[in-house]
Amino acid sequence: MIAKVGMIVLFAAVVVGIGLYTRRHANSVDGFILGGRNVGPWLSAFAFGTSYFSAVIFIGYAGQFGWKYGMSATWVGLGNALVGSLLAWWVLGPRTREMTQRLKASTMPQFFGARYNSTALRVAAAAIIFVFLIPYTAGVYNGLSRLFDMAFGWPYEACIIGMAVVTCIYVVLGGYMATVVNDFVQGLIMLVGIVAVIVGVLASQGGISQAIVSLSHVELAGSDLAGPFTSFLGPDFFNLMGVVILTSLGTWGLPQMVTKFYAIKDGPAIKQGAIISTLFAVVVAGGSYFLGGFGRLFGDQVVFGPDGVTPVYDSIVPTMLSVLPDLLIGLVVVLVLSASMSTLSSLVLTSSSTLTLDLIKGHIVKDMDEKKQLVWMRALLVVFVAISAGIALIQYNSSITFIAQLMGISWGAIAGAFLGPFLFGLYWKRVSKAAVWASFIIGVGLTTGNMIAGMVGTPWIASPINAGALAMILSLVVTPLISLVTPAVPFEISPVHRSAAIDREYRAQLAATGETVDAIGPSAALEEGIGNEPGKLLHRSSSQKRE
Numbered sequence: 001m002i003a004k005v006g007m008i009v010l011f012a013a014v015v016v017g018i019g020l021y022t023r024r025h026a027n028s029v030d031g032f033i034l035g036g037r038n039v040g041p042w043l044s045a046f047a048f049g050t051s052y053f054s055a056v057i058f059i060g061y062a063g064q065f066g067w068k069y070g071m072s073a074t075w076v077g078l079g080n081a082l083v084g085s086l087l088a089w090w091v092l093g094p095r096t097r098e099m100t101q102r103l104k105a106s107t108m109p110q111f112f113g114a115r116y117n118s119t120a121l122r123v124a125a126a127a128i129i130f131v132f133l134i135p136y137t138a139g140v141y142n143g144l145s146r147l148f149d150m151a152f153g154w155p156y157e158a159c160i161i162g163m164a165v166v167t168c169i170y171v172v173l174g175g176y177m178a179t180v181v182n183d184f185v186q187g188l189i190m191l192v193g194i195v196a197v198i199v200g201v202l203a204s205q206g207g208i209s210q211a212i213v214s215l216s217h218v219e220l221a222g223s224d225l226a227g228p229f230t231s232f233l234g235p236d237f238f239n240l241m242g243v244v245i246l247t248s249l250g251t252w253g254l255p256q257m258v259t260k261f262y263a264i265k266d267g268p269a270i271k272q273g274a275i276i277s278t279l280f281a282v283v284v285a286g287g288s289y290f291l292g293g294f295g296r297l298f299g300d301q302v303v304f305g306p307d308g309v310t311p312v313y314d315s316i317v318p319t320m321l322s323v324l325p326d327l328l329i330g331l332v333v334v335l336v337l338s339a340s341m342s343t344l345s346s347l348v349l350t351s352s353s354t355l356t357l358d359l360i361k362g363h364i365v366k367d368m369d370e371k372k373q374l375v376w377m378r379a380l381l382v383v384f385v386a387i388s389a390g391i392a393l394i395q396y397n398s399s400i401t402f403i404a405q406l407m408g409i410s411w412g413a414i415a416g417a418f419l420g421p422f423l424f425g426l427y428w429k430r431v432s433k434a435a436v437w438a439s440f441i442i443g444v445g446l447t448t449g450n451m452i453a454g455m456v457g458t459p460w461i462a463s464p465i466n467a468g469a470l471a472m473i474l475s476l477v478v479t480p481l482i483s484l485v486t487p488a489v490p491f492e493i494s495p496v497h498r499s500a501a502i503d504r505e506y507r508a509q510l511a512a513t514g515e516t517v518d519a520i521g522p523s524a525a526l527e528e529g530i531g532n533e534p535g536k537l538l539h540r541s542s543s544q545k546r547e
């Protein structure tokens with residue numbers, strides 16, 4: 001017990017210390033929310049990965065989908081790595097970094113407002129983020145209750161409050177840089193922890209070969225498939241693909257994920273970050289779902305719901321971990337805390353910056369200088385962390401189902417609203433405001449409508465995960481179709497090769513001055529506005545007015 005508690009105390013001291021160390025980077029708005037757009041590949045990649053994979057993945061999804069699909073749940077982790085990480089970095093990374101710099105956009109709503117010349121779209125995007133991202137932050141605490149009870153016997157309330165306080169301290173102190181440096185440390189813990197847990201759990205079952213043999217003998221009621229939980233595509237491939245789409249494609253439209261591309265320093269860093277992020281996802285996501293696939297081997301120990309048939313999914317992975325030695329359990333607790341805190345910090349930083357810059361500034365508070373903006377963002381950070389903890393406690397201590405349902409659809413609602421307008425807005429000059437509004441309405445309307453239909457009767461789509469996946473696909477279809485038949489927002493995007501998107505911004509000055517890349521540096525060139533000539537990336541006539 002002393003060793004486990006010591007690991008928790010040491011972990012808390014390190015993350016707060018990092019907040020103190022990085023506070024000098026948080027004295028401007030750009031520094032506080034984007035790290036001065038000068039973050040390297042390793043920090044950016046780990047920040048992306050740790051924001052992507054929270055305790056919800058390790059404790060909740062790994063147990064739930066591993067139980068349902070067996071070893072084929074590993075496909076979810078591989079989809080997260082290839083589509084959610086690698087392809088996202090290749091397709092979105094360079095263009096996002098370049099265009100947000102030129103549009104002077106620090107948040108996703110600012111991008112929509114500047115790209116589509118619409119204050120209304122900016123406010124609507126900020127409202128969507130506020131409504132759905134705040135409840136989602138409460139989801140990062142999921143699974144902590146059973147894990148801490150298993151490891152320490154501590155009350156859930158103490159775990160939530162302690163985690164919220166520590167996270168709040170380091171983010172308020174150091175902003176984005178405190179978040180990404182802590183994400184790097186927490187990511188290392190997650191990598192080591194996942195590997196150690198897989199080895200330990202499988203060893204308790206006689207090794208990987210014996211575990212697979214044992215799992216192959218587990219039958220699924222109503223299925224004639226031999227060894228359904230060790231089969232290549234699993235017992236329910238259709239619904240498995242819904243999970244893959246939601247959890248992999250969703251990152252392309254989530255503000256807390258794409259803002260990682262706003263902050264990375266240059267093109268070469270994006271290339272390196274893509275590889276690092278993908279490898280991280282293979283180990284963490286692939287490993288988590290692979291581990292969860294063996295959950296049915298512990299079926300006689302898992303807690304079941306009132307029907308006696310459906311397990312309490314959050315209990316599956318903690319049950320599997322109970323066979324580990326104390327020291328390894330302590331590592332797992334730190335692993336889950338790392339995953340939870342990294343995601344929470346990213347979510348509340350995104351929420352506070354969006355609310356301050358896109359809803360309060362210029363609308364509620366007309367005159368807001370940089371110092372006031374920092375004060376507002378820090379204050380809202382504290383408020384949002386408190387709200388997230390409060391929602392988690394209310395959900396845990398009551399039978400209110402609306403909160404859990406809202407948390408469950410948040411990912412699909414936000415990504416379903418933003419995915420098409422963001423992706424096509426980066427690459428296609430023909431996108432119209434009508435198409436963006438349609439995507440916003442469909443993403444939010446489909447997911448919330450399906451939730452409400454389920455609350456009063458029968459949902460349109462049985463699985464909220466499939467509803468979210470459908471919303472994302474519709475966003476990608478509706479955005480170009482409506483854009484073809486409605487007036488486009490005047491906007492020109494010059495052709496860009498992905499790998500050179502950022503580098504070309506300072507090529508002209510290097511040639512003119514004879515300086516080398518090392519002498520001037522990409523960030524310096526960006527700050528000096530190289531490449532911002534009309535027509536290079538975008539052009540709007542001065543007579544065009546924002547709606």
